[in-house]
Amino acid sequence: MKNKSIIYTAFLIFMALASACTKLDENAYDQIPSENFYSNKNEVLSAVLRPYTHANAWVTPSQQDGWWRPAELSADQLAWPTKGPHGEDSGKWKRLHYHTWTVDEAGLNNAWSLMYAGVGYCNDPIAQINSRDISAMGITQQEKDSYLSELKLLRAFHYLKLMDLFGGVPIQTEPADPLNPVYPSTSSRKEVFDFVEKEIKDNINNVPKLSRAQLGRMSQASGYAMLVELYLNAEVWSGTARWDDCIAAADKIINNEGGGQNGNMALDPNISDQFKNTNDLSKEVIFSIAYDFTRAKFEPSWTGEFYHFAQRDIYGGGRNGNDGIVLVPGVYSTYEVEDQRKLNWLLIGKQLKFADGVTPVQGTVEYAGKPLEFVDNIQRNSKGSTVSNMSEGEENSGVRFNKYKLGNSIPGLVNGVKVEPDPNYNNTDWNVYRLTWIYFAKAEALMRKNNGTATPEAVDLINACKKRAYSDTAWASKAYTTTTLTMDELLAERGREFIFEGFRRDDLIRFGKFTSGTWWDHTASSAIRNLFPIPQRQRDLNPKLAQNPGY
DSSP states (O other), X not given: OXXXXXXXXXXXXXXXXXXXXXXXXXXXXXXXXXXXXXXXXXXXXXXXXXXHHHHHHHHSOOSSOSSHHHHHHTSSXXXXXXXXXXXXXXXXXXXXXXXXXXXXXXXXXXXXXXXXXXXXXXXXXXHHHHTSOHHHHTOOHHHHXXXXXXXXXXXXXXXXXXXXHHSSOOOOOSOOOTTSOOOOOOOOHHHHHHHHHHHXXXXXXXXXXXXXXXXXXXXXXXXXHHHHHHHHTHHHHXXXXXXXXXXXXXXXXXXXXXXXXXXXXXXOSSSSGGGSTTGXXXXXXXEEEOOBHHHHOBOOSTHHHHOOTTHHHHHTSSOOOOSOOEEOTTSGGGSOXXXXXXXXXXXXXXXXXXXXXXXXXXXXXXXBTSBOEEBSOOSOGGGTOOXXXXXXXXXXXXXXXXXXXXXXXXXXXXXXXXXXXXXXXXXXXXXXXXXXXXXXXXXXXXXHHTTTOOOHHHHHHHHHHHGGGSOHHHHTTTOOXXXXXXXXXXXXXXXXXXXXXXXXXXXXXXXXXXXXXXXXXXXOOOGGGGSOOOOHHHHHHOTTOOOOTTO
């Protein structure tokens, strides 16, 4: 965990001198004059690292309306249904599920604000570091150039995700001046795409290769991963397919030209190492939001999205949640019985207390005083109802998230074996890019170049990933061939592998099924819903912002 601590030590230095995380203005130094900052390397580094801690708020399921919620809750795998008296939340989750969001959605406005705040956290240190002499900052010219390129790559990542949700957006590369506000015009989606591509290419060689020292930070590997995402979606985002470029960028990572978090980049040998509370030791993680609860008390926020009100009893930890996000009914059954992802990443059935492995966990609302059992349906079972929709849930409704593991903070029993408190409890990083996703992206690009038919190389890439989810005995009949790996099957396998990871909306759009598809309580919607609207509150503030077509 040593390298994680560097991030949070620098962050704490910054926070002692600067503004709080919840402030959404772009001026990050509103408590001291900026001329009194950047006087040594620690202060410079703290400013460079500040946008990473802010990224927790919008990249991950963080209990805030950032990029992740609209990216996943508008798609076909996850939902936040009303469960008895909980989760109605003015209908915001229903509107995401039904694709009936409006231009006045507070959640979309919050996502916009959070992401542009992150842009501001990049723009300010870029300007400050760029304008200062290296001797005054106590850094070398090489360090200065590297810090500037790192911030520009991170800023490009913000714009990539803004473009993903909203299409054309303003490109702002200078710090905001509250006394002389500038109202930038909307750049087209193609212009934003070109800006992101150029920023990555111009800066990727100036940052270090991925290593332990770059854990949780932009590196050459994360730059190539951004290019893979950019080119994988290029036909949608820019109007021109870039499959060869996607393959070339993927090969940079696969061939270890961008470095590795722990030695050479490689697939982890199992389906667990990427999601443990020691996943900083994973060999396949490319870029993550890093947490170090042990030293810095900075902990993952996604528990609030996924955990039940009594989740601490299930896992033997200190974290409960809002009993919110669950699998859409039927998604669980898309995993085969032999698929270890079904057993290890998803939570269903009667829940027992971690402390003794025997005592049933009790419910707190409809099942207060009764054993808590998660079920693959969303309906009022306690009342004998079979009506299933976004309004008819109970506290036990839906299969649950179990992909990332926090560990336990109390002693307990696991399969009859006593376990002690986990010293790495609550340190689990959230993966933004991992090598498995790169393998899938390259395979898809190969298939699309081949008119949708799998090539032997595409099959090998997907099988190398999928094989980890099956025993040697079961695998013999589960491996894909060039005949069985169709485009529809690739989309289905992407869903099984990357569930909860934020990519499902983009996948459905790229495969032409986001607005034309139907699932559970969702019917087909208008093609305009492939983009979210520019939030009306932002247009009220900046009259130069153009609205997306159809809104």
